[in-house]
Amino acid sequence: MTRRPALAPELRDDLLRERPRLFGPTPGDWALRAAAGLVILAVLGFSLWRVDATPERIAEGIGRLGFLLQFMWPPTAGGELWRLVMALLETLAIALIGTVAAAVASYPIGFLGARNILRMRLLRLPLRRALDVIRGVDVLIFALIFVAAVGLGPFAGILAVAVNDVGNFSKLFAEAIENTDDGPAEGAAASGCSRLETIRFAIVPQVMPVILSHILYFFERNVRAASIIGIVGAGGIGFELSERIRGNYWDEAAFIILMLLVTVMVIDRISHRLRLRIIGR
Template sequence: MNPKISADTVAVLRSTNPELFSRPLLQRLRTWSLWLAFLAVFGFGLWWIEASPQRIWDGLGKLGFLVRFMWPPSDGGAFWEHVYAMLQTLGMAFLGTLIAAVVALPLGFLGAKNVVPNWLFHFGLRRGFDSLRGIDSLVWALIFVSAVGLGPFAGVLAIAVSDVMVFSKLFAEAIENVERKQIEGVRAAGSNGLQTLRLGVFPQVLPVILSHVLYFYEGNVRSASILGIVGAGGIGLQLSDRIRINNWDEAAFIILMILVTVAVIDNLSRRLRMKIIQHQAQVG
């Protein structure tokens, strides 16, 4: 049973510890000021983009008009063409992710403090990772479409360049958190520096690396679908063409195909990641 607190006890607590019952005035003013600042910025943003209930209502009406054209979805007699484009998209995501992971692995070792202790080199490399991570894959796709031409090759390059710096940072952080005992055991057996990395560090970070790569592959399947819209090939190019010529029933079919494919990839990737994490926990 919970003992009841008497009114006298509450009064004593209120007099000795008033902050337990009400926040100080200065703290309340600071909280109200933050909320007012947030509302002011939010309101200014709505005014700046010219948002209004009338525009939202008109937009919903036009959206409903388009949805009527989308139903029922139709492949337009090009089902296998869409399937081939979807396979292109999956291949773009797979190759881009794989290339990024392979290139990022040595960069991750170089960026780890416990591998390269030189702080100046480490600082410069990490800042390079951070600067290039700020460029989205869509921007890289526009650049590579101009450089190498239309097609999936530009999409693969865009995904690879966009992910390599993110992978490098994640891999470096994983390498910095490895257990020292296993490394010391490998060194005690007479291994040199490269053998220590291969036998003492790499087996520890491999499950983490695989988990990151699988997770990013999920996102890259979605990204590859968008990259096709700017000319990088795949299902996105098919979708862009159908929207451009107002074939909304075919556009709806392609959108549904993308949704189903992404859902399947997400489910499979999640299962694989869970198995990797469980295996790592059992080994650990």
């Protein structure tokens, strides 16, 4: 085996002066990294001080949590099992209707936001920024707004889930459309297809598995979100949970939490298998 000739000391010194990064971090790099680490530690320390996260407070909180866990056992429905089941079904309905409504509304918006479909930046960029604004608002805030607008109940929850997901779906659909292979579209255009026909037969078949996979994932996520927004009056099992917590019925609250855990686990398992089948794995 032939050995590589050693680098001459003079050449190495020249390279070290001209390209210091070739031989590892320079002292300036180490100083910059140390300064960045100190800044991160300072910010973390200030944050812990600002929220009063002292060891004494943490220990006291853990003690109280153990005290509450004693009241949660054994979990019980409190004689209202049917009412809790109906509330859980209402939560599933909020998640399902909100997800489907958002997907239907986001389907055309996704095409309008895709660079390879709408090439006019003057129209596409304002749409993308508007979607960013919608995505920047949490579903819980939307729930508070719609509860004030349309009143308590599941309709406010459906609106909150749907509007929040329009921003998410539209962005994901647009990115999926932009990442499609140009070959089928070019072939369809060369064979005389119109612009709409090219989208229908060359682009839609490529993105549809991705779109369906996103819809299934967000339905699973929205089941959890619908449980949370119920706490602010948007219907579903979350409202029942908040009532139990306010009344200190911790055994019934534990039963509701277990219902949610089992439901989410089942939906997660089914959704995972469906997504794998859709994308062909």
